Amino acid sequence: MTLAKVIVMYKESILDPQGEAVKNALLRLDHKEVKDVRMGKYFEIQLAESVDPEAEIEKMCQELLANVTMESYRYELVDEVQQ
Amino acid sequence: MTLAKVIVMYKESILDPQGEAVKNALLRLDHKEVKDVRMGKYFEIQLAESVDPEAEIEKMCQELLANVTMESYRYELVDEVQQ
Secondary structure, eight states, X not given: OEEEEEEEEEOTTSOOHHHHHHHHHHHHTTOTTXXXXXXXXXXXXXXXXXXXXXXXXXXXXXXXXXXXXXEEEEEEXXXXXXX | OEEEEEEEEEXXXXXXXXXXHHHHHHHHTTOTTEEEEEEEEEEEEEEXXXXXXXXXXXXXXXXXXXOTTTEEEEEEEEEOXXX
């Protein structure tokens, strides 16, 4: 089995309203040291034995997990020892 | 400056409806190798110089970023060289 850890975030140039909202909330909670907050989506995807897990995950990101016009994605593949 | 990378996810025992929805969508897109999908939130938080950034981030998670009854969180702190 392979575990894919995928992070999807808005591209730098795109306004991140959720990140702004969290930043303002943290400042209101007196976390004065907060300079910037960006928020994204995180996926953990378990894959059965696959010929090319990286190609599979790349395809999933392109097709579903990320809106590639506004979002960028990165992922890490971890081999899981069968329990 | 310190960059905190925070991941917040539902606890294992809690049903993850978003993860289920993504899994079913991936299966419909013919990604037969997908066994399980869990979805969470990802934050990148930039902190100005702080006496104890880890304590600050821990407090932020407890106060705002995670609903600690249903969610678990983990984070990584990265020192950023001033540009």
